[in-house]
Structures are given as C-alpha cells and as structure tokens.
Amino acid sequence: ELRTPVTVIEGTGLTMERIWDSLDDATRKDLLGGLVSNAKVLHGLITNLLDFSRLEGGHAETNFGPTDLSALLLATGERLDHLFSQHHLQVDVEQDLIVESDPLLIDRVVENLLANAAKHTPAGTTVRLSAHRGNGDVTVSVADDGPGIGREDLAHLGERFYRGGEINTRTRGLGLGLAIVREILGLHATDLVVETNPGAGCRFSFTLPAVATTDRLPASMRPGA
Structure with a gap:
C-alpha cells in the first residue's frame, strides 16, 4: 500500500x-x-x-478533561462532509453533551469511523452520526445502510493490518483505521461495539462518561461564554 x-x-x-x-x-x-x-x-x-x-507503544500524548462533545461532533461532521458527496450524511447530536475525554483523540476516533463508512458503503446510502445521553454515559454511534460485515471479517475487525472481504479490492489503506480507534478508546477505558446485519448495514458505537454539570467546564466553554 x-x-x-x-x-x-x-x-x-x-x-x-x-x-x-x-x-x-x-x-x-x-x-x-x-x-x-x-x-x-x-x-x-x-x-x-x-x-x-x-x-x-504507550507513547501517545493525552490531555483528558471536560469536553463539549456536541460541538466536537458537529465540527467533525462538517469538516468531513466532503467525504459524503455520493452519500447522505445525517447528524443527530443531542445538545450540551459534556464528557470526560481527550478531545483530539475522540475527534480522531469519529473521523476514522466516518471515513470508514464513506469508504465501505455504496453510493446513495445513508450514514448517520449520533450521540445521546443515557445512564450516566453518552453513546456516540456511526451507522450506515451498507452491505454490513460478514461473520468471518467481524471476528478480525480492529486487528492491525486486517482488511477483509471485498475491502482489499475496493479501497486503499493499511487496515489500521479501526485498530487506531480501539487503541484510543482503550485509553478512555471503553471499547468499540460493532453491530451488523449482513446486507442491512452496521453500527459502530462507544460510550464516554458524562460530566453531570457545567461547573467543571473551563469558563470559556460554559454556556454564554
């Protein structure tokens, strides 16, 4: 490659x-x-x-703190909109989602998931980026209406350098996108959940701990600042 x-x-x-x-x-x-x-x-x-x-190697620089996830996801979706010129990108993000995370690393996770969806789903299909609160956490997901993932490929998803099925012939890459996602989410003490139905799309999701109030936000990130 x-x-x-x-x-x-x-x-x-x-x-x-x-x-x-x-x-x-x-x-x-x-x-x-x-x-x-x-x-x-x-x-x-x-x-x-x-x-x-x-x-x-454990050498990644991290900067954890309260993160305005709503703003981050909207900005990431807007920045990557050009990837979906042949798709339909829907963004459904609840307002005022504040989580504990490294914002640069979470931006990379969402970027990789969206880029992955754009690469591996047929033109004309819909990709959905969403985020909602629940049980003290915030769940972020990227779902698509593509061909889904076969059982054999699903078992290896996220392994470094693994590029299964038709992906080898349809796209270019090293098979590191989802491996990077899993490594970053591991630093956040969470993991990538993959739900798929061959022929009917798939959904990638992860959770982050919600910050209960805006009191922990830096002054510049508080509403009205």
Missing part, C-alpha cells in the same frame, strides 16, 4: 520531467492533480502508521 502511491508519484514525475514542454495545460493539470492525490494518500498512510506505533 505504501509502494503504490510512491510508484505513481515517481512515474508521473519522470514523465513530466521528460515531456513537460510538449504537454498542453489540461494534461499538465491532470498530471499535477494525480501527484497531489497520491501524495495525500501517502501522507494518510504514514500518519496512520506513526499514530498506531505511538498508541501501541
């Missing part, structure tokens, strides 16, 4: 070096676009490798 974008970048670069003067503007633009696209893929792969290495 690392070799593929490197090969494309190298091949395109050599081609441009040899025949740049003979190329028209449209062709140059297409070639440069391909370079940028593959560079972004390579950047994402390397980032996942480095992040997983730090998490697995």
Whole structure:
C-alpha cells in the first residue's frame, strides 16, 4: 500500500520531467492533480502508521478533561462532509453533551469511523452520526445502510493490518483505521461495539462518561461564554 502511491508519484514525475514542454495545460493539470492525490494518500498512510506505533507503544500524548462533545461532533461532521458527496450524511447530536475525554483523540476516533463508512458503503446510502445521553454515559454511534460485515471479517475487525472481504479490492489503506480507534478508546477505558446485519448495514458505537454539570467546564466553554 505504501509502494503504490510512491510508484505513481515517481512515474508521473519522470514523465513530466521528460515531456513537460510538449504537454498542453489540461494534461499538465491532470498530471499535477494525480501527484497531489497520491501524495495525500501517502501522507494518510504514514500518519496512520506513526499514530498506531505511538498508541501501541504507550507513547501517545493525552490531555483528558471536560469536553463539549456536541460541538466536537458537529465540527467533525462538517469538516468531513466532503467525504459524503455520493452519500447522505445525517447528524443527530443531542445538545450540551459534556464528557470526560481527550478531545483530539475522540475527534480522531469519529473521523476514522466516518471515513470508514464513506469508504465501505455504496453510493446513495445513508450514514448517520449520533450521540445521546443515557445512564450516566453518552453513546456516540456511526451507522450506515451498507452491505454490513460478514461473520468471518467481524471476528478480525480492529486487528492491525486486517482488511477483509471485498475491502482489499475496493479501497486503499493499511487496515489500521479501526485498530487506531480501539487503541484510543482503550485509553478512555471503553471499547468499540460493532453491530451488523449482513446486507442491512452496521453500527459502530462507544460510550464516554458524562460530566453531570457545567461547573467543571473551563469558563470559556460554559454556556454564554
């Protein structure tokens, strides 16, 4: 997976070096676009490798505290909206959800779950990001109407470098997205729950401890600040 974008970048670069003067503007633009696209893929792969290495080795920096989860989820959904140009993204987040967490790491969890849904569900299907209170916790979930996950793949879901079923032929990646999610949630003393019905979609969810009042929030995060 690392070799593929490197090969494309190298091949395109050599081609441009040899025949740049003979190329028209449209062709140059297409070639440069391909370079940028593959560079972004390579950047994402390397980032996942480095992040997983730090998490697995216990070297990840953490900053736990009261987190405005409602604002975080809305911002993450808005930032990743471009991934769902061929899907329907629905966001159903209860207001004023305050949890104890590391906000940067939880943002990464939600980003990975949404990106995973965008990659592995057919165009035209719906992906739902939701968060609601219950029994002293807040449950965050990402659900889709895709093909679901087979029993054989489900047993290995979240294992590093595992990419099962048709995923190998339909998407690019190292199989670290859900492994990173599980590592981060482990730091939060929680785990990823996967519910699936082959042919009828799946739901990924996790819980975080709710902060009962806004008294523990920094002044800048309190309502009306």
